[in-house]
Amino acid sequence: MLTTSATVDRATFEARTGWQLKPEGACKGEICVPLGDAGPDSDTVDLAAIADRLGMGLVHDDQVGMWALGPETLGGRALATAEAPNLTLPDLDGNEFELASLRGNKVLLVAWSPY
Amino acid sequence: MWQAFRDEHVDQGFEVVTVGMDTLGAEACRPFIEAAPLSHPSLIDQHHRMAELFGVVNIPNGIWIDEQGMIVRPAETAPAPPSLAPERTSRLRGEGMPERAVAMGAEAAKIQYDRDSYEAALRDWIAKGADSDFALSPDQVIERSRPRSIDTSLGQAHFELATQLELDGNHGAAVRHFTRAHELVPDNFAYRRQAWSLEPGPEGPLRRFWQGPMEGAEADWPYDGDWLVETQAMGAENYYEPFVP
Numbered sequence: 001m002l003t004t005s006a007t008v009d010r011a012t013f014e015a016r017t018g019w020q021l022k023p024e025g026a027c028k029g030e031i032c033v034p035l036g037d038a039g040p041d042s043d044t045v046d047l048a049a050i051a052d053r054l055g056m057g058l059v060h061d062d063q064v065g066m067w068a069l070g071p072e073t074l075g076g077r078a079l080a081t082a083e084a085p086n087l088t089l090p091d092l093d094g095n096e097f098e099l100a101s102l103r104g105n106k107v108l109l110v111a112w113s114p115y
Numbered sequence: 116m117w118q119a120f121r122d123e124h125v126d127q128g129f130e131v132v133t134v135g136m137d138t139l140g141a142e143a144c145r146p147f148i149e150a151a152p153l154s155h156p157s158l159i160d161q162h163h164r165m166a167e168l169f170g171v172v173n174i175p176n177g178i179w180i181d182e183q184g185m186i187v188r189p190a191e192t193a194p195a196p197p198s199l200a201p202e203r204t205s206r207l208r209g210e211g212m213p214e215r216a217v218a219m220g221a222e223a224a225k226i227q228y229d230r231d232s233y234e235a236a237l238r239d240w241i242a243k244g245a246d247s248d249f250a251l252s253p254d255q256v257i258e259r260s261r262p263r264s265i266d267t268s269l270g271q272a273h274f275e276l277a278t279q280l281e282l283d284g285n286h287g288a289a290v291r292h293f294t295r296a297h298e299l300v301p302d303n304f305a306y307r308r309q310a311w312s313l314e315p316g317p318e319g320p321l322r323r324f325w326q327g328p329m330e331g332a333e334a335d336w337p338y339d340g341d342w343l344v345e346t347q348a349m350g351a352e353n354y355y356e357p358f359v360p
Contacts, residue, residue: 107129
């Protein structure tokens with residue numbers, strides 16, 4: 001997730017990382033991580049605090065004025081849960097497609113590249 | 116590449132979604148996508164979200180997701196079915212090819228794909244669902260997904276920053292962050308190919324596959340490795356991990 005400040009609004013954080021911020025903590029699938037003092041203050045999420053709790057890499061480049069937040073590292077694996085994340089990406093015409101719209105089908109998701 | 120296979124199985128509640136991972140986006144992917152009519156979703160992933168969300172580190176990679184939205188096989192090498200395999204190396208053959216292209220063709224020809232095993236496993240899962248021996252349990256899926264340390268996460272953050280800076284026209288800063296991503300996530304070959312493919316190459320169809328120094332401009336190459344050097348070092352036969360049932 002890229003931002004131009006050290007904080008981000010809660011809705012953006014949730015949409016972009018897949019973590020829901022609830023009274024019991026940050027939750028994804030069946031996993032909830034208590035946030036303690038790192039919990040969102042009103043609707044603002046402090047990137048450094050939440051990165052620390054969820055084991056996310058946080059990069060700040062002050063020359064370009066941007067922050068980048070990497071994914072969680074809980075459990076030491078790319079997948080913290082076998083529940084598929086709701087991948088949302090555009091097609092060639094820019095229309096957003098949600099992977100979850102194929103629920104009820106078996107899906108082969110194939111990554112390729114033109115280089 | 117998967118259209119015929121998809122058409123054969125669509126009546127069994129099966130769908131294919133392809134994701135083109137390229138910072139240069141739709142226009143770079145379009146000629147490949149539009150080379151043949153597609154009826155399955157075909158998406159564009161400029162920042163390699165597939166790495167973050169699923170642990171994709173090389174292409175082609177496939178992930179199997181069941182009817183309930185559970186991953187039953189995490190990211191692994193997903194060669195296109197044998198009957199549909201494109202002739203990858205043909206463009207690197209012929210008279211008058213530059214020396215580097217000939218050397219790349221020789222390496223590409225050594226790359227091993229276990230197409231038959233992968234296709235057979237996929238057919239088995241489509242037919243049997245959860246009863247297929249190839250459908251893994253949630254614990255196995257998590258265990259088999261890529262290792263991810265805090266360095267991996269930091270590297271992914273650097274990569275996303277790099278792709279955005281490239282799109283913003285700040286190539287110098289992008290190279291700086293691509294380099295950090297390569298250092299922090301050495302097992303992600305797609306990160307390296309992506310960065311290399313954004314450097315100059317010869318005009319024509321080889322341009323983005325060149326992925327290394329241009330003759331006479333070696334000093335301008337900004338990265339430590341390049342496709343040819345790294346493929347030769349790892350051994351092209353090790354380019355893809357074999358299929359593990």
